[in-house]
Amino acid sequence: MSDTSSRRRWAGLVFISVAVALIIVDSTIVNVAIPSIVDDLGITSTEVQWVQEAYTLVFASLLLVFGSIADRVGRRRMLLVGVVIFTLASVGAAMAPTGTALILARFVQGIGGAMILPTTLSLLNATFRGRERGIAFAVWGSTIGGMAAVGPLLGGWLTTDFSWHWAFLINVPLGILIIVGVLLTIDESRGAAARVDAVGAVLSVVTMGALVFALIEGRTYGWWLTDKPLTIGDWEWPFALSPIPIAFAVAALGVVAFISWGLHRRRIGRSTIIAFELFRIPSFRNGNIAALIVSLGEFGLILALPLWLQFVLGFDALQTGFILLSLAIGSFVASGFAGAFSGRVAPVWIVRAGIVAEIIGIVGVGLAIAPDASWVPLVPALFVYGFGVGLATAQLTGVVLVDVPAAEGGQASGTQSTSRQLGAALGIAILGTILFSTTSAVLDAKLDDRGLTADQRDQVVSAVVDSAGGAIAGLAESPQTEALADDAKAAFSQGTQYATFAAAGFLVLGLAATLSLGSGRRSENTGEAGASEEIPPTIAESSDELR
Structure with a gap:
């Protein structure tokens, strides 16, 4: 192979990595910028959850669908379309005049992100071979880790020195760079793809959408x-029964329909969104359950902490980014430890050690939370938590896929990634609801003790909770309401603490789920289990660290 061709391939790796960075940077920037968005657009706490949830929900639902479509229409083409959609949606998010418009833009970003991520993996797989492929995937994974660290700082700087709009507009020059670079350095590639399961895709979106809607909107x-x-335009919900139990019922029926449809397609020899037959493998089935529960516990923390740090403790976005950086540093350090013990310690024990570290770290964060807390105890606790995340994610995918036949490795990796993304979506919904419901109940009780009437209590509680804590600063500015601001800070701190301890509880369940897993070492009768040429398991977990 000529030097020119070789240089072109490695240059292509740079632009593919930047495409992955586009997704990671956006996710981490938004976390830090949310409080400024609350102040500027006046979005409610429910809308705060949806700003985070809209992207994750769509991304998780469409990840496998677009990976399959890309094999048919062309991976480079799908990547370019995804970058264009993501970039245009970023402009829409930056220019959004209302919370509703921002949420809609985040939905569209999720579509673009779901097009980008699986095609970057496929393009690397098609472009590199042998030892070079391992190097390429290592660069790809390192990009995710690096951007997870850079994102909060970049977001804090842009939000503090410019505005939250630039948290989205930064995607425009990155998008243009990717488009030009990919066109110049990446060749088109296609694969032998089965017909896309459109019905399964629709059922998965409806099921998750109904469930997340119910979890987020139940308190409303x-x-x-x-x-x-519930009002949609001029139409108003006419029944005494809330739409929430109806949404839960739709989600339950959706699960049944999704599984039934998938099993039917398998019986007639057609492709499905999820590899149902692989769930007969105990390590794959139990590992996916563990991955979902662990992700559920991990992601809720990222929603609550930036709000609390800025609205209660008064840190700006840049300072918040520096505090959250300790989490990313811990994860980075853990990757070295995981590599050092690889082959000497059973992978499942590394996963368990990681989850234990996560639990210790997140409990430490919860114990440090108070209305007058210092950042000093938060940083080491977040470092330990991040260290645990790094250990667990470095090995969990290999444990999940260890007994999967090589020929099924690609779809198995995608299924495991989807399990984690669904866990992230549920985590944001459940822990966000715990945060705001607890804040509401505690603040109402405190105001009742002060002798405020029901109408007065409702006015203050609604202002604080609907603004996701943004109204606290306004209460503190007036001598007449300064005491109410103290009550609001205490209530919001308790809500954040409860959400944090709930996340720890889910991680305990995730740890228990790993007890049913094997050692994580390759079985003799499965060949290169889970290590297919299509998507190596050592890098599949990186797609799940979209923070």
């Missing part, structure tokens, strides 16, 4: 009876 519309009627 009522968990059983209607507290506030």
Whole structure:
């Protein structure tokens, strides 16, 4: 192979890595910028959850679909279309005049992101061979780790020195760079793809959408009876029964329909969104359960902490980015430890050690949370938590895929990635609801002790909770309401603490789920289990660290 061809391939790796960085940077920047968005657009706490959730939900639902479509229409083409959609949606998010418009833009970003990620993996797989492929995937994974660290700082700097709009506009020059670079350095490639399961894709989106809607909106519309009627345009929900139990029922029926449809397609020899037959393998089935639960516990923390750090403790976005950097550093350090013990310690024990470290770290964060807390105890606790994340994610995918036949490695890796993304979506919904519901209940009780009337309490509680804590600063500015601001800070701190301990609880469940896993070492009768030429398991977990 000529030197020119070789240089072109490695240059292509740079632009593929930048495409992955586009997704990671956006996710981490948004976390830090949310409080500024609350102040500027006046979005409610429910909308805060949806700004985070919209992207994750769509991304998780469409990840496998677009990976399959890319094999048919062309991977480079799908990557370019995804970058264009993501970039245009970023402009829409930056220019959004309302919370609703921002949420819509985040939905569209999720579509673009779901096009980008699987095609970057496929393009690397098609471009490199042998030892070079391992190097390429290592660069790809390192890009994710590096951007996870850079994102909060970049987001804090842009938000503090410019505005939150630049948290999205930064994607425009990156998008243009990727498009030009990919066109110049990457050749088109296709694979032998089966017909896309469109019905399964629709069922998965409807099921997850209904479930997440119910979890997020339950405190708004009522968990059983209607507290506030759902309105869409001029139409208003006409029943005493809240739409929330209806949404839960739709989600439950959706799960049944999704599984039934998938099993039917398997019986007639057609492709499915999820590799159902692989769930007969105990390590794959139990590992996916563990991955979902662990992700559920991990991601809720990232929603709550930036709000609390900025609205209660008064840090700006850049300072918040520096505090959260300790988490990324811990994860980076852990990757070295995981590599050092690889081959000497059973992978499942590394996973368990990582989850234990996560639990210790997140409990430490919860114990440090108070209205007058210092950043000093938070940093080491976040470092330990990040260290645990790095250990667990470095080995969990290999443990999940260890008994999967090589020919099924690609779809198995995608299924495991989807499990984690679904866990992230549920984590944001559940822990966000715990945060705001607890804040509401605790603040109402504190204001009742002060002798405020029901109408007065409702006015203050609604202002604080609907603004996701943004109204606290306004209360603190007036001598007449300064005491109420103290109550609000205490309530929001307790809500954040409860959400943090709930995340720890989910991680404990995830740890328990790993007890049913084997050693994580390759079985003799499975060949290169989970290590197919299509998508090596050592890098598949990197696609799940979209923070």
